[in-house]
Amino acid sequence: MRGIVFTGTEIVCTDALTVRDPEPDEVLVRIEAAGVCASDLAVTNGKIAGLMLTPFVMGHEGAGVVEAVGAQVTTVAEGDHVVLSTIDNCGRCAVCAAGRPTLCTNSRLGRAMARRALAGEAPGPSDFPQPFRLHGEPVTAFANTGVFSERVVVRESQAIRIDPSVPFTSACLIGCGVVTGTGAVFNRARVYRGDTVAVVGIGGVGLNVIQAARIAGATRIVAVDTNPAKEAFARRFGATDFVDASAHDAPGVVDAVHRIVPGGVNFAFECVGAEATMQSALDMTGPGGSVVILGVAGLDATLTISPFKLYQDKAIMGCRYGSSRVADDIPRLVDLYLKGDLLLDELVSHQYPLEGLHDAFADLTAGLLARGVLVP
Secondary structure, eight states, X not given: OOEEEEOSSOEXXXXXXXXXXOOTTEEEEEEEEEEEOHHHHHTTTTTTTTSSOSSEEOOOEEEEEEEEEOTTOOSOOTTOEEEXXXXXXXXXXXXXXXXXXXXXXXXXHHHHHHIIIIIOXXXXXXXXXXXXXXXXXXXXXXXXXOOSBSEEEEEGGGEEEOOTTSOHHHHGGGGTHHHHHXXXXXXXXXXXXXXXXXXXXXXXXXXXXXXXXXXXXOSEEEEEESOTTHHHHHHHHTOSEEEEGGGSOHHHHHHHHHHHSTTOEEEEEEOSOOHHHHHHHHHHEEEEXXXXXXXXXXXXXXXXXXXXXXXXXXXXXXXXXXXXXXXXXXXXXXXXXXXXXXXXXXXXXXXXXXXGHHHHHHHHHTTOOSEEEEOO
């Protein structure tokens, strides 16, 4: 079986992978398309090194066809089209019962993140699924999925059945970029009609924040990016205004946003993962405004905030995976797509074969893509 493995020092496209049969609560999925996300790059270039054990099969944004199910599986069947989620929540703990499965620490990835974020410990082998073998040796699946491969084994709760009319190349993007960006608007910030929004960083996640804000009824949606070529993407998805951050210093970017929305926006979404842009996002908000941080910062990054900046009831919110309830949210996003409200096909800038991942990363880094998609 073909797939892409990160060894810890290099990215290797190999045909020496195998994947085991599903356990009773698992599903075997043939991958038809996989999105290339900035997180896939960040986990290999050192930005968030240490979050995963190497070697691992790369990729976490996938869609495909169910080929086999375990004996206890009831929600999907062989032949179903599915979007894969990275969240393998237990469904039984207090946060799962409260409808917040992204916070589950009983899940494998949840345990690993808790070790790193709360205890400062490196995650261990028991924190990650190892459904793959490379030359007979166990290999971890990145973000519980490992979709840069021809087949994967995931928990039943990770495979969400979708309408088969949705193209796989569009459907795969729901599994991360779309659910993260839209969920930040619908679930975490709960943007309401008439609100004003700034979006800092117009990549795949930022574009989905923009279109979710449009669907929610925001009246001004200000896109901010250092690449002026992103303006066309931003306006296509619903931005009313664009600020070219390359033409200003940080205070100048904030001033530009305040000229568009006097007094500041209700919500600023940071989709870059840099301390400087997080600071600027806070300054873009007006009294009672909130910053939602979506960008993946380095594990050692820090943020220094003057408490006085929060004095006017401002808030800073983290947001993992769009604070989503994927079993409900993914079918609803598909419905929005089928109605024509949610743009998915337009997100796909280019398709690549598995061996074209390096080209996809180069195009991503150059700002040429809304989203690149690998087709195994």
